[in-house]
Amino acid sequence: MEKQEYTLTIYTENSIGMIGRISNIFSRRKINVESLNTSASEVEGIHRFTILINESKEVVRKLARQIEKQVEVLKVFYNTDKELIWQEQALYKVPTEAVTEKVYVERLLRQYGANAVVIRNDFIVFETAGKTEEIDNLTKELTKYGLIEFVRGARIAIIKNSEGFHTKIKEFEKQKPSSEVVENEFLGKRDKVFTM
């Protein structure tokens, strides 16, 4: 199966060592993590990991199950770009004179919707958010005009058809065994078995 970008959204307990346990699952299989973000989630006390990898669906599905197997992981979702609203953020430190003296640079920053965060005599820090490619392009342009420093944030993503984790967490908090389903896409489709 062909590789493509998948974004994993992982809800976990907020406990020490979770990053290690999750990253082990990738590194053990020699899979490179393109970007990783950890943050609070919409539910208090629940942490959210957003991990970007480039892999086949087959591999991603197995990874998701291995991650979900970790005791302190609540739920793993994996989505293609189409199923997501996603962004990356970037900060650029540019010499002030490059902006004041070159009209093109100013126009460029405007075009990319970059906002000034700090303005000083010697440098200006701009921030922008967008798709990977947009950030790449702006970086490339600014490099020509003496870009001093650049940093890109990890991808963050919202799942289009997600209802958030509020209802799910209530299910998890019930004293019942799991009603989660291990779906098998091959069920009843005999001819599709063993296509890997």
Place this chain on the structure above:
Amino acid sequence: MDTTKEYKAEEATIESPLQKLSGSKAVLEALLSENVSTVFGYPGGAIMPIYDALYDYMDKIKHVLVRHEQGGIHAAQGYARTSGDTGVVFATSGPGATNLVTGLADAMIDSTPLVCITGQVFASLLGTDAFQETDVINITAPVTKWNYQVTEAHEIPEALAKAFYIAKSGRPGPVLIDITKNAQIQEFDYQGYKPCARIRSYRPKPIVRPQYIEEAAKLINEAKKPFVVFGQGIILGKAEKEFKKLIEKAGLPSAATVMGLSALETEHPLHMGMLGMHGNYAPNVMTNECDVLIAIGMRFDDRVTGRLDKYARQAKIIHLDIDPAEIDKNVEAAVPVWGDCKETLPMLTELVDKKEHKEWLQQFRELEKEEIKEVINDELNPKEGVMTMGEVLNTLNQLTGGDAVMVTDVGQHQMVTCRYATFNKSKSNVTSGGLGTMGFGLPAAIGAWYGAPDRQVIAIIGDGGIQMSIQELGTIMQFQPKVKILILNNQFLGMVRQWQQLFHDKRYSFVDITSPDFIKVAEGYGIPAKRVDQREGLQSALKEMVDHDGSYLLEVMVGKENNVFPMVTQGSSVSEIRLK
């Protein structure tokens, strides 16, 4: 030695709601509440407060002082495997903790419930490269089901309650709790021990979906050539009876993985033998002949499947497992039955038709005849020449009647034991299946005896493996577990030598291993011992060993260059299994 678990948890739990208690005592109170009767361990600087507290609990908790922490954890594994309970290990920080790693990896891959408690340097010293400090939490993360570092005494009851719950529930596995020295010493307001019954993010027991059971039953009922492959899941799920009912009702020929052996008695008419690389001929060949393959509590290890793209491709596969990550991992299932087989098997039995599949069973028996003729006869009853491992096992079977616990190390003797030992009872085959840990056998046998002290425990070990953990003879000397040690000495690292012979043009690279005089070594440890190098003396020597009331070591000199066959060579399909 008394091994009964008479101690009641209620007596142990301190009633007064706000009693001051040290972290160390809280650890021992937790063990008592969890009905732990035996601990395997080794003291050291960072776990001294726990050992100090243990001094006052000696009449309630038996502590077996091993000779190496790796021996301690393998013993705990052996204990867990024969008792069905959780094995408990104590070790100190630094080297004590790192010596547990192999055992943790072994227990992880073989789903053995363990709780390991390691001491750690004072919390104030964490990360300072203090004496005997090591980052045990990060080192053990990939080889534990869960681990946790305690830095305050008040965390202890809850951390241990979670540890025991996680180790034993769902698909079992090892858990490690690292306790800093200050937390062991510190006193806190003890409110009693509450066992853990639930963790929000951890759901070991799924609701079984009848739809899948129905699908599975339909496939089984329509099948002309159904075949069951079963693993340790049946033993771990305590579902031996439920399993037998299913296969007897639907007339299903069944074969075991290495880890599944003893879940069904060897002599059962539907038991078709062992699967995999050195398994039996019929079940391997029939894997690629059956029309429905029912996998129960097994994980399609590469040693079982051989070449994956030629594995059972003609069959519809039903996979019953408690771990959803196993379903579709190596082999795609047409019907996944996610659940505890204790629950799913009776549901399935209810829906399957009563059948016999006489002709289909006969086909297995025909292939079995071929294996007997080509391999088994010569292996079990050689008339002349060197002694074979198979004939030792055959003679031993006659003496034990299949009632013994067979503990093995790793290598040729392990495969021969798995192939030829008869098992009448469940939990009788203790071996390092997934990790293949040499040095496992001797300490695991010690633990296996503590887990089942009324049973005959026989450790079958090669001349290589025994030397990897021979120091545990000291543990046997001191604590007198009645372990019978049977060394099958072929004066080679036999399995590697076999591969070098078959695949590396007999270039015997460092497999010629020298051994000490094992009889003298045993004598040094005060263990009665004997060596046999002639066929004539074998039966009586084995009988003396089996009948001896206490530990005993018997060394049998077997053929130097005998091979284990049949064999599914690497890269071959299971149906391409070689008989010679």
